[in-house]
Amino acid sequence: MAATHSTTKKKPVAKTIVFGAVTAALYAAAFWNGDYILQLFTKGGYYAALPIATVFVVSFAHGTFASNLWSMLGIEAITKQPAKRPEVRPVPRPAQRPRPRVRLSV
Amino acid sequence: MHDLALEGVKFIDLTWMNIGFLFVVGFIGGLVSGFIGSGGAFVLTPGMMSLGVPAAVAVASNMCHKFPKAMVGAYKRFKYGQVDLKLGLVMAASATVGVQAGIKIQEMILEKWGEAGSNLYVSLSFVTVLIIVGGYVFYDAWKTLKSGAGEQVSSLALRLQKINLPPMIHFKTAGLTISLWFTIPVGFATGLLAATIAVGGFIGVPGMIYVVGATGLISSATELVIAFLMGLGGSVKWAIHGMVDIRLTLIILAGSLLGVQLGAIGTTYVKEHMIKVVMGTIMIVVAVSRALAVPKYLEELDLLSISKSTISYLDLASFLIMCLALAVGAVIILGAMWKGRRAAEPHAAPIVTESYEHV
Numbered sequence: 001m002a003a004t005h006s007t008t009k010k011k012p013v014a015k016t017i018v019f020g021a022v023t024a025a026l027y028a029a030a031f032w033n034g035d036y037i038l039q040l041f042t043k044g045g046y047y048a049a050l051p052i053a054t055v056f057v058v059s060f061a062h063g064t065f066a067s068n069l070w071s072m073l074g075i076e077a078i079t080k081q082p083a084k085r086p087e088v089r090p091v092p093r094p095a096q097r098p099r100p101r102v103r104l105s106v
Numbered sequence: 107m108h109d110l111a112l113e114g115v116k117f118i119d120l121t122w123m124n125i126g127f128l129f130v131v132g133f134i135g136g137l138v139s140g141f142i143g144s145g146g147a148f149v150l151t152p153g154m155m156s157l158g159v160p161a162a163v164a165v166a167s168n169m170c171h172k173f174p175k176a177m178v179g180a181y182k183r184f185k186y187g188q189v190d191l192k193l194g195l196v197m198a199a200s201a202t203v204g205v206q207a208g209i210k211i212q213e214m215i216l217e218k219w220g221e222a223g224s225n226l227y228v229s230l231s232f233v234t235v236l237i238i239v240g241g242y243v244f245y246d247a248w249k250t251l252k253s254g255a256g257e258q259v260s261s262l263a264l265r266l267q268k269i270n271l272p273p274m275i276h277f278k279t280a281g282l283t284i285s286l287w288f289t290i291p292v293g294f295a296t297g298l299l300a301a302t303i304a305v306g307g308f309i310g311v312p313g314m315i316y317v318v319g320a321t322g323l324i325s326s327a328t329e330l331v332i333a334f335l336m337g338l339g340g341s342v343k344w345a346i347h348g349m350v351d352i353r354l355t356l357i358i359l360a361g362s363l364l365g366v367q368l369g370a371i372g373t374t375y376v377k378e379h380m381i382k383v384v385m386g387t388i389m390i391v392v393a394v395s396r397a398l399a400v401p402k403y404l405e406e407l408d409l410l411s412i413s414k415s416t417i418s419y420l421d422l423a424s425f426l427i428m429c430l431a432l433a434v435g436a437v438i439i440l441g442a443m444w445k446g447r448r449a450a451e452p453h454a455a456p457i458v459t460e461s462y463e464h465v
Contacts, residue, residue: 030356037352038117044348051170051350052342058359059174066364067182070371077186077374078450 012068019065026058117351118158125357127153131432132171132361138435139362140179140369142385143329144307147172148392149432150358151304152425159354165304166344167354173337175362180330182370188323190279193314194331196286197293201306201332202339204297212301222406229403231302232396239312240389247382257378263319280320280328292317293332300336307333308389315382322381323373372439375446384438391431398424 030037041050070076118124131153135146147168154164183189216224250257263284271285292313300306307329314325344350373381398420404410405417 027356027360030352034120034353041345041350041352042117042348044346047348048342048345051345051352051355052338054352055170055174055341055355055359058356059178059363062360062363063174063178063181063367066178066367069364070367075368075371077371078446 011072011074013072016065016068016072019061019068023058023062023065026061030054117163117353120353120357124157127157128354128357129361131429132358133365134361134432134436135358136175136179136362136365136367137369137372137439138365138384138388138432139175139330139333140182140366141326141372141439142307142369142381142388142435143311143326144305144333145388145435146362146432148303148305149428152428154354156425159351162344162349163351163354166341166347166349167351168304168358169337169344170341170350170352170355171358171362173334173341174359175366176330176333176337178363179366179370180327180334182367183327183330183373186327186370186374187279188327188373189331190277190320190324190328191331192275193277193280193289193318193320193324194328194335196275196289197296197310197314197328198332198335200290200293201297201300201310201336204294204299204306205301205336205340206297207294208298208301211298219407222403226400226403226407228302229396229399231299233393233400235299235303236308236389236393236396239309240386240393242316242386243312243382244386244390247379247386250379250382257321259319260316263315263317266317267319277318277320280318280324282319284318289318296332297336306336308385311381311385321378323378326373326381326385369439372443372446375450376439376442377446380438380442384435384442387438388431388435391434392428395424395427395431398427 041047041054128150131146131150135150138145150168150171151161151164154168155161159167180189180194184191212224212227215227219226263282266288267282267284269285269288271287273286274283275286275289276283292310295313296306296310299309307326310329310332311322311325314320314328315322318325320328341350401410401412401420402417405412
């Protein structure tokens with residue numbers, strides 16, 4: 001038999017620790033040999049891919065860490081839908097122009 | 107590949123003071139960006155320059171932190187149903203053209219009046235746009251606060267939405283239909299301002315609210331999409347010239363990714379008009395700060411006579427007021443979040459998840 005019960009949402013402690021460690025490792029790698037990294041990343045041309053790729057990778061790791069950290073601290077979004085406004089419909093154009101009529105009384 | 111632009115560019119040595127300053131400003135800038143869709147960049151570039159970072163490296167490193175921050179903020183707010191992706195893409199396309207126009211204008215001014223002329227143009231643009239637009243945003247927010255009613259669609263937006271000028275575009279999340287021809291000028295002006303004062307959102311967000319007719323919440327969230335796309339393009343350009351100091355970018359990013367998510371969460375706690383309150387306040391304080399920089403450029407152009415010591419005091423006051431703008435914005439956001447959270451607590455039901463187990 002399947003029973004249903006309610007539980008309060010678990011705090012993402014493990015996720016926070018894992019992504020925190022990944023972020024720390026990425027930062028350590030970037031700053032351990034900072035001068036060499038800086039020299040390599042500022043060569044220009046095709047080397048431009050290096051800083052761009054780095055910020056994407058760091059954003060993923062650190063962004064996930066930050067999101068989980070706020071959740072762990074109990075700071076989470078309140079679920080609400082943005083208020084919908086009544087939509088204004090554009091004034092439709094007449095499909096056909098009224099044609100002039102001529103009446104002839106004889 | 108060796109780039110000529112790198113000749114003479116010096117990258118600063120990092121100290122704990124520098125790191126702390128960049129992290130804190132990054133966090134506060136991120137908080138404001140996550141909440142109102144833009145901000146932070148106007149303090150970070152002069153802030154880095156005050157640490158001895160060359161102007162081009164400061165702009166490049168700032169931009170390279172801005173686009174991933176905007177991406178994370180946009181993703182977060184997309185999950186809350188606040189981002190109109192189609193509106194963001196349409197606006198970003200016309201903003202790209204605006205950026206190119208802005209660069210051309212800057213080049214023309216630089217050629218004719220030199221660096222002081224260019225700086226004067228940037229400062230006057232700052233003051234004019236921020237006082238007019240920021241003043242109106244603040245007035246509108248104050249009116250909404252006073253009346254106690256919800257956000258109303260501006261009469262201009264209502265009139266424009268009624269005009270049937272093909273191609274008409276329906277923006278589902280924003281809940282409106284408007285002609286493409288009315289969104290283009292807003293996007294163009296956003297790009298133009300981004301190329302001039304580096305904060306396109308100060309015209310993009312009010313433009314989406316008062317011209318297109320989207321809510322403050324949707325506009326500020328959609329602005330993050332525009333900031334991401336424009337920032338990515340700009341960063342690639344700077345990185346090709348080897349101007350991005352990845353150390354500075356990563357330090358700012360460390361603070362701003364924490365801040366941007368807090369700001370995004372904050373939007374779900376507060377009433378919609380708070381976005382206008384924060385934006386209007388920041389814009390007016392920044393305008394005051396930039397107005398203090400104008401005499402220096404007038405003196406450089408021999409249009410005004412003023413002592414060197416007065417100029418250095420005005421410079422310092424300008425920078426401090428700019429930091430104050432960001433700090434005031436952050437205090438209003440955190441205060442509003444605190445109030446919103448406390449108001450929600452007695453009624454908020456615990457988040458419930460269902461699980462099934464075999465008995």
